[in-house]
Amino acid sequence: MLAAAALLGHDLAAAGVGVIPIGGAMAIRRAVAEHGLGGAGLRLAGLIDIGEVRHVCRALFGGADVEPYPGALASAGFFVCDRDLEDELIRALGIEGVEAVLTEHGDLDRFRKFQHQPAHRHEPVTDQLHRFLGTTAGRKISYGTHLVEALAPETLPAPLRSVLEHVL
Numbered sequence: 001m002l003a004a005a006a007l008l009g010h011d012l013a014a015a016g017v018g019v020i021p022i023g024g025a026m027a028i029r030r031a032v033a034e035h036g037l038g039g040a041g042l043r044l045a046g047l048i049d050i051g052e053v054r055h056v057c058r059a060l061f062g063g064a065d066v067e068p069y070p071g072a073l074a075s076a077g078f079f080v081c082d083r084d085l086e087d088e089l090i091r092a093l094g095i096e097g098v099e100a101v102l103t104e105h106g107d108l109d110r111f112r113k114f115q116h117q118p119a120h121r122h123e124p125v126t127d128q129l130h131r132f133l134g135t136t137a138g139r140k141i142s143y144g145t146h147l148v149e150a151l152a153p154e155t156l157p158a159p160l161r162s163v164l165e166h167v168l
Contacts, residue, residue, distance in 0.1 A: 001047075003148040004160045010168060017167045025052030028059040045077030045166045047159050049084040077166045079159040086133050086140060087126075088157035089147040095125050101143070101150050 001019045005012045012019060022031040025048060035044055048056050053073070054065040060076050061068050073080065081088045090098055102108040114120060114132050123131070133143050148156070 001160070001163070003145045004156055005164055007148060007151060007153050007156060008161075008164060009153075010164065012167075015168055022046075025049065025055040028056050032059050043077060043167065045163050046079075047085055047163055048073070048078050048080045050080055050082055051084075053080060074162065074166075077163070079162040079166075081157070081159045083130075085144060085157075085160075086130050088159060089144065089151075090126055090129050092151055092155045092157050093147055095129065097150060098129050098147065101146050105143075105146060 002012060005017075020031070020035070022028065028046075032044065035042055046056075053067075056073065056078055057064055057066055060078070061072065067073055093101070099108060099111070102111050111129070111132050114135070115125075115128050120128050120131060132139075134140050148160070
């Protein structure tokens with residue numbers, strides 16, 4: 001989130017916006033209980049993986065697995081990534097762009113070895129990249145930042161752009 005804000009020329013801290021990792025969609029109830037939804041002048045917002053929408057809807061909308069009306073999640077400040085954030089970033093940069101970032105950070109050889117493992121050999125490259133980004137502790141977080149930094153501002157995925165617009 002910080003890298004996306006910087007890419008667009010925003011300073012979240014100066015704007016009074018805090019970024020609080022909650023540990024995934026299953027922790028949304030706790031985050032809502034801790035930080036509230038609009039109470040004390042705070043606005044909670046976030047990104048959601050498509051597969052986690054039901055958990056967020058339950059926490060935000062009183063137990064329902066779905067939005068009470070189309071656009072309810074966005075109105076509440078929650079924006080859905082198609083599959084997940086890694087997939088959004090891979091699509092935005094393209095395979096060559098992601099591989100260039102892997103090269104820049106010394107991981108392209110590791111990725112090539114990963115690609116040749118029997119379990120991944122026949123997967124599409126986008127799926128291989130997606131899986132590779134999640135194989136080592138901390139890699140998703142660090143590469144999330146690296147991939148965003150490699151984007152042009154106009155190619156920032158819509159869910160990231162939308163959550164920033166919501167909080168700013």
